[in-house]
Amino acid sequence: MSVIPRNNTGLSGEYFVAAELYRRGWSVGMTIGNAKAIDLFAEKNDKKISIQVKSLYQRKNNGWPIIKDKIKQDCYYIFVILNADKMTSPDYYICTSKEADIACHQYESRGVITISELKKYDYIGKWEKLEL
Numbered sequence: 001m002s003v004i005p006r007n008n009t010g011l012s013g014e015y016f017v018a019a020e021l022y023r024r025g026w027s028v029g030m031t032i033g034n035a036k037a038i039d040l041f042a043e044k045n046d047k048k049i050s051i052q053v054k055s056l057y058q059r060k061n062n063g064w065p066i067i068k069d070k071i072k073q074d075c076y077y078i079f080v081i082l083n084a085d086k087m088t089s090p091d092y093y094i095c096t097s098k099e100a101d102i103a104c105h106q107y108e109s110r111g112v113i114t115i116s117e118l119k120k121y122d123y124i125g126k127w128e129k130l131e132l
Contacts, residue, residue: 013055013080063114068106093118
């Protein structure tokens with residue numbers, strides 16, 4: 001089994017999400033680079049959405065680092081577990097910005113959205129949220 005270099009984890013997740021969106025009939029625009037505000041823009045049936053993608057290499061990680069005050073409103077968050085250790089398809093947790101804000105645990109110097117928190121609210125595979 002090969003290991004995904006850490007700096008490729010984020011971009012890998014973005015490509016996987018873009019592929020899933022295309023498969024579901026969305027047109028997708030990707031932004032490339034480290035200093036971007038939004039990762040993906042998508043459009044389907046005259047609906048336009050912004051998406052922020054957060055990726056983890058595998059399930060051993062506890063969660064995604066995120067600062068509560070930096071959660072963008074009117075944006076969807078898709079949290080990806082690449083499952084590279086098992087070589088299976090990624091897991092996708094789809095949240096609105098409000099749901100991401102609720103799931104975020106902010107500590108003094110850092111914030112995190114844990115896998116267990118997203119599982120608790122059953123956000124896995126909820127692609128239909130994007131069309132509401």
